[in-house]
Amino acid sequence: MAFAPHPDDETLGCGGAILQKRRSGAEMQIVFMTDGAASHAHLISHAEMRLMRQREALEAVEVLGLGPAHVSWLDFPDGELSLWRAQAVIRVSRLLQRHRPEQIFLPYARGEHSDHVATHSIVYEAIDRVGLAATLLEYPVWSWRHWRTAGRFLRELRTSVAIHEVLAQKRAALERHVSQVRRRNGDPCWRTLGDIDQGEFLACFFQDYEYYRRVDLWKV
Numbered sequence: 001m002a003f004a005p006h007p008d009d010e011t012l013g014c015g016g017a018i019l020q021k022r023r024s025g026a027e028m029q030i031v032f033m034t035d036g037a038a039s040h041a042h043l044i045s046h047a048e049m050r051l052m053r054q055r056e057a058l059e060a061v062e063v064l065g066l067g068p069a070h071v072s073w074l075d076f077p078d079g080e081l082s083l084w085r086a087q088a089v090i091r092v093s094r095l096l097q098r099h100r101p102e103q104i105f106l107p108y109a110r111g112e113h114s115d116h117v118a119t120h121s122i123v124y125e126a127i128d129r130v131g132l133a134a135t136l137l138e139y140p141v142w143s144w145r146h147w148r149t150a151g152r153f154l155r156e157l158r159t160s161v162a163i164h165e166v167l168a169q170k171r172a173a174l175e176r177h178v179s180q181v182r183r184r185n186g187d188p189c190w191r192t193l194g195d196i197d198q199g200e201f202l203a204c205f206f207q208d209y210e211y212y213r214r215v216d217l218w219k220v
């Protein structure tokens with residue numbers, strides 16, 4: 001089971017691993033925590049963005065080898081997940097109980113966006129509540145931006161998944177998140193993931209490996 005704070009985090013953070021798992025026939029579920037509606041709030045209405053991101057996410061997930069039945073939408077407001085913590089813990093607990101995943105992909109917490117930190121702690125609390133024994137794989141997204149100054153990053157993210165064979169598909173999946181990678185109607189004010197750090201940020205997700213912090217709960 002993979003938890004994505006926003007549509008696109010599933011592809012950026014663990015899209016390669018998802019592709020590898022589908023290749024080997026593993027079952028997967030993806031859970032989108034927020035609607036992602038605030039990514040370009042000054043340029044487009046929440047309602048329009050919400051629909052666009054949901055449609056894009058379904059297309060991206062299809063490229064990753066999954067259909068709508070493998071997706072759960074919790075639909076909390078983008079940027080405000082921590083305010084919905086109690087409700088989110090209940091809903092995540094239900095999903096964990098229903099699917100009993102052996103491995104859980106979730107956001108790494110240090111140096112991350114607030115919804116990523118909230119997702120991390122909500123998933124941990126729900127796992128604890130359900131009493132699940134699982135392997136957790138925490139993926140970085142925004143912490144890639146300052147990884148050079150964070151020695152901890154290198155010490156903690158020691159698990160890697162080789163994704164060279166599925167790199168082209170991972171790129172194709174990210175391309176489906178059109179609102180995040182293309183300027184809408186050519187609008188120069190419309191920021192894309194490729195604009196961040198002159199493309200260096202995006203390049204971090206298309207290396208030969210994805211990096212994770214691994215926690216084996218039954219060994220704790």
Ligand SMILES: [Zn+2]
Binds near residue numbers: 009
């Ligand atoms: Zn995100």
